[in-house]
């Protein structure tokens with residue numbers, strides 16, 4: 098069986114169940130890179146331009162982890178991910194990702210450059226093209242695609258329930274790839290803690306335990322219930338965005354919409370904006386969130402910048418300080434909002 | 437209306453003319469310096485790209501000089517530049533300044549068109565027409581001067597004489613109020629440049645293509661006046677972009693620019709398959725073209741964390757070896773030191789001189805297209 102490697106970084110957090118199921122339906126074996134670790138990150142950093150964002154450096158590390166293990170490398174090219182009016186894009190680096198990898202690493206297995214450009218080409222066509230390159234056509238291709246779409250749908254449902262991506266991936270892929278109900282693995286996330294904190298940031302930062310220094314866990318250990326942007330339904334995001342038009346980066350729109358949603362909820366005690374150092378879109382959107390979205394009535398908002406040098410201790414200190422701040426401001430308000 | 441806008445090379449000359457012909461009082465902030473960048477950086481988000489900080493610094497100066505309206509292009513772009521105006525103006529308002537915004541692109545043509553109804557005397561359409569003609573004439577004149585000075589600087593007898601003549605010439609054009617006077621100013625200015633004493637016996641200068649992010653290439657305060665530096669080192673520089681192209685490209689009125697853009701995209705396509713929203717095609721195609729036309733080297737300039745150029749920088753080493761052309765990458769930020777840049781530039785020029793000695797110039801490279 099041909100082995101296809103998928104790096105555990107960037108678009109992995111969005112599309113992995115879809116790609117895995119699709120590739121397996123086409124007769125391939127899927128290999129995922131190991132979890133991020135010190136060496137993997139260092140490898141990535143060494144092969145990258147200094148001032149590129151951390152998530153791309155991580156992606157490089159994950160690619161290098163797969164190089165000797167697979168026959169093909171699967172690298173997505175996310176050009177546009179939203180249909181609808183007006184031009185929308187992802188970040189330039191997500192658009193140029195396969196170009197960067199191809200031109201800067203040597204000794205790579207052949208690359209499957211999977212284009213997602215829904216404004217110009219339906220996802221189905223991209224998938225059909227991929228099937229064709231595996232020599233699979235007709236009913237079998239259709240079945241593979243149908244199965245993959247179903248798995249992706251279940252995956253998104255898990256995410257909406259607040260299940261973090263890695264757990265959700267396991268849940269939807271462990272029961273036969275597409276026809277089971279993955280939802281049984283969705284535990285009730287909110288409970289236990291006395292604080293509700295929302296994490297707003299790209300999934301590939303927030304949910305990579307190494308680069309985020311286990312941020313969600315840290316918050317939970319400090320007694321917080323954590324909400325993620327993956328739990329905000331897209332209809333809600335759209336509604337919030339109506340107040341902040343004019344953004345054409347799809348993923349940043351999600352951050353903006355989710356931030357606006359969390360900042361206006363009275364059951365949320367604090368919002369942490371998690372941004373990657375050297376991330377271009379984040380540098381703009383974080384400014385729009387703090388200046389246009391946040392009001393005097395909003396719960397405390399903190400920005401946490403992550404990079405390859407951010408140590409465990411640095412994150413811990415900032416998170417503790419934030420949680421303290423929330424607790425202190427709470428005891429000071431004598432009459433809490435009834436909610 | 438006292439209107440102002442941030443600097444971009446010598447674009448202020450054409451832009452002032454456009455706005456003053458529309459009846460606005462134009463406030464031109466002083467040309468940005470390192471200090472402008474520092475002031476901008478103080479108010480800007482920490483890791484936003486450098487042009488943002490320079491623009492913000494310019495805006496602060498303009499407001500201090502009494503501007504009540506700030507103009508900026510804005511709108512749907514794939515890159516950060518599309519959001520500059522929106523965020524900068526918010527930062528300034530949060531800092532307590534009050535002013536009116538013109539965000540060209542975001543506000544829509546109709547809004548911007550009508551904005552000048554109160555200031556234009558007589559028919560508004562005619563006013564715009566007249567303003568555009570002046571704008572165009574000045575942009576063309578400035579372009580001619582820039583090209584001319586670039587050609588003579590490596591040969592100047594006394595260091596700095598070209599730049600002095602250029603500055604004088606530019607101010608002649610800036611001050612010319614009518615089309616006839618712009619034409620007269622241009623011939624006067626060209627005359628000034630022709631009077632610069634040249635030493636024609638010098639050896640053939642090195643030829644270096646200058647490319648990368650557009651502000652980094654065209655704004656001297658950002659790039660430590662690279663064009664002048666190169667010229668005074670006896671190097672002929674060929675910027676891939678120009679202020680003229682920057683002004684007219686979005687207007688799509690000049691077919692030469694459109695064709696050039698199309699060609700660049702085509703040449704860059706095997707390396708960058710999709711549009712990234714910056715100058716990536718000009719960077720990649722410019723490097724390949726430089727090699728093909730037998731240039732000695734390429735200078736790649738970009739602001740720290742610039743997204744499209746980070747991608748280019750990742751790809752350029754491959755082009756460097758495939759096409760056998762040396763590339764120097766200069767990443768610019770507010771902490772970059774002029775001596776650091778000068779040292780790297782000198783080392784690069786030395787390297788190119790040695791290389792030139794080993795091989796005859798103007799060798800046409802054979803490489804895959």
Ligand code: SF4
Pocket residue numbers: 150151152153188189190191299373375376377378379
């Ligand atoms: S959105 Fe930011 S973090 Fe993600 S790839 Fe682009 S620059 Fe990097």
Ligand code: SF4
Pocket residue numbers: 377485486487515516517518649713714715739741742743744745
């Ligand atoms: S091209 Fe570079 S400098 Fe220009 S807006 Fe984009 S990231 Fe910033």
